[in-house]
Amino acid sequence: MNKTFKTVQVVSISFAHFLHDLYAAFLAPVLPVIIQKLNISYTSASLLSVAQNLPTILNPFLGLAADKPGMRIFVVIAPVLTATAMSLIGLSPNYTILLLLMLVTGISSALFHLPSPVMIHEFSGTKIGLGMSFYAAAGELARTAGPFVIVAAISLWGFEGTWRLIPFSVVLSLYLFFLFNTKNILKGKIQPTINTTGVLEELNNHKTFFLTMLGFLFFNAAIRASLSTFLPTYLHEQGKSLVFGGSAIAVYQLAGAGGSLVVGALSDYIGRKRMLFAIGILSPVFMQLFLFFSDSMLGFVFLTATGFVILSSGSILLVLTQELNSKRKAFVNGIYMTINFVSTALMLPIIGFISDFSGLKSVYNYSVYAGVIAVFFIIFIPTNKLDKK
Template sequence: MNKNDDKFNAKNVIIISLAHLTHDTYSAFLAPILPILIDQLGITLFMAGMLDVVRRVPQLLNPLLGMIADRIRISVFIILAPLVTTLSMSFLGLSPNVIVLTALVFVSGISAAFFHVPSPVLIKHFSGNKIGQGMSFYMLGGELARTLGPLLILSGVSLWGLQGTWRLAPLGIAASLVLFFQFRKVRVHKPERREESKGYGKTFINLLPLFLTIGGIIFFRGAMKAALTIYLPTYLTGKDQSIWMAGISLSVLQFSGAAGTFAAGPLSDRIGRKKVLLIASIINPFLMLLFVNISGVLVIPVLILSGFFLFMTGPVILATVHDVKSDQGAFINGVYMTVNFFFASVMTVLVGFLADRFGMDRTYSATVLLSALAIPVVLFMKKSYSATR
């Protein structure tokens, strides 16, 4: 790095964040239309939860993708991934059966893996000594996408019906064309630095305490996150809310989550990663307890607060991962994303299984206790971790 690498490059950080916004807008199409797909294709809540797992399965390859991204020009992934995700998610409404639906979701998961492994490495590169702030911009793009995604797909359903939502694809295609001109020359890792790399296995073993700690936080936080994201529209429609009201509620949650995401990174730069994670982990169970015990107009303000504190952990965890000094940044990020996939997916399926077995109301009440178990995990978290010993 040269002396300018410590400076925060706002232009490039914003460009990458907009790429994240584009990609994840289309990735957010699944949850809002799940109630329609459940009715149209006759799938169970457990199967609906499995769709989200299928979307995440390609993340098992994230460490391998990270090794590749550490050695080649990673901008190719960022350019092509939004295109593939756009096409696969825009065609969900044309699925004649569960097999085709699952295949489309799986393809979108592959493209998502190719996008999310290298992009935070670019953010770190352009953030200088303000990694938390850079990750907040990046995660803001993702959370705004999860706000725009439900509104975009439901608008498409209203205009053309579920089978006509393929007409939304041109927006994402155009975005990839723009990204090509913006990112085609971006390069982070330089060939002359490769000899500095230690063994990937050694790096993994040295950082295992970090990955296990993050895994614990993600697992217990995942109970509340699954309940308030992937299952929220189904839960609310089961409470006699319209599909539009359910979609708007999800967008409200995601929009407030975007605010929490944007605030958390810079705050963690100032007061520390652990303190921000602890604050969120303490407040989240109380907000979930409120949500399951209220109804009517009070749901919206509780969702606003829940979204803020639930999603503020994202950029802080990501910044913690990229605080590690290493020239294997993409590999480390790939391992983190695999850990994220495993623990979040297990909890997502568990919530779906419990909902099928005991009902949504009891399951949502159980997530209060599960989310509270993140507190002791954060308390045992170390201040910093090293890739070398």
């Protein structure tokens, strides 16, 4: 294994992640507009987010192909596909077309997120936590900037004029393509052929890890998904403007970017499992404080704290997945992404259903209890070398 941390390559791949997730973050800030325009329920609105992530189910199978160097080209193609689909949501005449656009985004996202963490792992040398923290932070920064970009676009051109954002993604993706070719980022040393031998053995070897992760992510999603998907809608219900809601979700995501960067790097020194325990314990505490002080500036402070801890768990889980004793890094990454989707997909309709009958406030109150339950699953995550020190 190459022990050198290749900064240019890691930063370049992280920027591609930023570009992709910038456009993918357009849905939550405009949900209040979509709900009003198409007259849909919270449950239907939650299914848009499910559709956006539905293709993730195919990740284990795509992961077998993602170990081919040729799959790396999607790291520069996928941002354009995602940008096109997400920039057209303002022109959607009905709910069905909107669902189809979300599915296109999901397929593009799956093709991007499978090879990219493997590439980060390859170029990070012995500092895998640092490399993954760059990668995860770029995604959180994108989800911070995304709400500002889409709200600004609506202010300039109206909801139907957001298609004008497409050319920006094309120009930046072309730049990335030439940069990646110059630095040989699209070339790799991983498996050149698709080989399904040993797949069941891989699943059996790591079943405890994956089942534990499913439990943790499912209950953790009660806080994470309810805020990431419905925070602007909740604030809109409280009489706040679209700009205010977009700013709130941006602050939440920005805090997550900081958390991913700090927590991922710290885990290289104090251990992955210890960091995950701290995240699991603090998340419901900060969420409860956010709800208690939601009508004051302290509410924003605790919303920031919630984002910092709960969104940073992604960088830790990515590292833990990549550190599994496996020769199929993209395959196990695909399993992780599928589990992440399934846990969120199961939770989102529950959130939407409860919101339709009891309101989003009730959902947020219940999410605190779910967050507490999530902590118990961390106990069963296998301990690695860092946590044994």
